[in-house]
Amino acid sequence: MPYQNQPPQGGGGPGWAPPPPPVPPRPYGGQWPPPRPQQRKSGSAGLTVLGIMLGGLAAVAILLVVGAAMLGNDTKTETTTPVAIPSYQPQPKRTKTVDPVRPTRRPTQQPTRQPTAEPTQRGDETDETEQTVEQPTQVRVDTSLKTNSVYRGTALPRLNCSAGNTSIYNHAQLKRLILKTGECMDRAWGPVLNKAGIQWSPPGYAIASGRGRGACGDYPSAGSMVPYYCPRNNTIYASTGAMANGNGNARGYGEIISWHGGIISMMAHEYGHHVQNLTGILNTYWGRHQETSNRNSQLAMSRRLELQATCFGGMWMRSVATSYPVPSGRRAELFRFYGIVGDYPGWPRDHGSPANNNRWFRQGWERNTPAQCNTWSASSSSTS
Incomplete structure (x- = not known):
């Protein structure tokens, strides 16, 4: 559709907020990492x-x-303690050490065959994927936050991407599903970004059963179970064991929702960070983050960044809902799940409240266009 500085009618404009969700479970306690229930x-x-x-x-x-x-x-x-949502990991300061994973690929380069990143943990192999998508037309790319070129994008196409009976507690099965659905995300996002004039290239993946070390640090991080996206080498890092079973006192996603759609929706969130990287949103965000020393302003920007990735994840889950499949019962389960994850009292408010994570996941699911995921133009209350 033609590019418009103003978002489409019905959402995305200054002061606008998506429709409020049902009241989600409230956060419980302030202890972090979220503890597992203790035996008396x-x-x-x-x-x-x-x-x-x-x-x-x-x-x-x-x-x-x-x-x-x-x-x-x-x-x-x-009661059930909320768990964290995944995040991108800011690029560490450069050193003289050569990155062993893969050099950074700029969005302006021609997309080529990219192998998945090689994790350094013991016993895991990597998979190699290859994608062919239509080359973008040469147009000026807007890398700003509120009027970014990604908002020209159309809805993600409906794809055939079945999941089967994967068990999230089996490393080999879950790894295969992550890589398979990653290719489906390539097929969904590649053409949409290219048509919006944004050079697309696929992310890499490093999937461990336990622990590993990537270009942006250990995965999972100490006391955490979440995957992360590293913009240094465009790679998504994840531990299947940590996501399913937790890590230390941090509860795993598998202890909240045993259906694999929960973890895959989190990987779709990570892919959302890749989209933000290709579109220049990450660079613009990080530049503004570095320009201010006001902690509240930094946290507010971080929440908008993370909630946008959650909205992008909701878009993709909707695009495969028929074939994955995500029937109405599973959809309700996903919405409940996103009413649990997020920030809660006593810890940095950098990802958004559970209510707003639910709100923006549903926004991506129901509205299904990038312009409807413009958290940067939304009201502060909907990104708190």
Whole structure:
């Protein structure tokens, strides 16, 4: 469609906010990484020892105290703690060390065959993908945040991309699904970006069963289970074990939603960061981030960046909903999932509240055009 400085009617303009979602589960607690539910420990052995050491009267007193504490614990309701959403990892400062993964590919270069990134962890192999898409017309690319050329883009095409019965707890199966759906994301985003005048090229992937080290640091990061996108070499890094089962005290996605669509939607979020990189949004964002020392301003920009990637992820999930498939029950499950992930009290507000993650995932799903994912022109309340 013709490029317009103003977003299409019904969304995306200054002060605009997408329709509010149903009230999602509220964040619980401030501890990070999000803890797994703890098993109650029996105190009978300890009480026996205390009884022997302190005598009858002391033992009775201790039993009363412990009994009262346990009775108090029984009145509490166990709840689900939100988990983090994935993020892009800012490019570290350059050193004289040569990057062992792959040199950076600029969006202005001709897309060529790109092998997936080679992880450094033990025992994992990489897969190589090749994509052929229509070359873009030579037009001026707007790399700004609010009027970026990506907003010229049309809806993602409906694709045939079935997932099968993949188990997220099986590394080989989940890795194959991530790479397969990554190729489907290439087929969806490549033509749309090229037609908008943006040079497209595919991202690389480094998928570990456990831990690895990439161009932007360890994956998963210490105390985390989330994948990340590294703009230094256009590569998405992920640990299947951490995403499914958690890492340390950080709960895994598989402990919230066992259906593979949850993890794949998170990988679609990471691909959204790749789209932001190709369009210049990441560079513009990072430049502005570095220009200000105001922490609140930096966090506000980070939330808009992450929520836009979530909206792009929702666009792709909708594009494969028929063939993947994502029936109505699974769609509701995804919406509930995105009402749990996000920021919560006590920790940096850099990804957006659970309510707004739900809001922008649904926005991408329901509106399904890049202009409708323009978080940079949306109201501050919808990107809080």
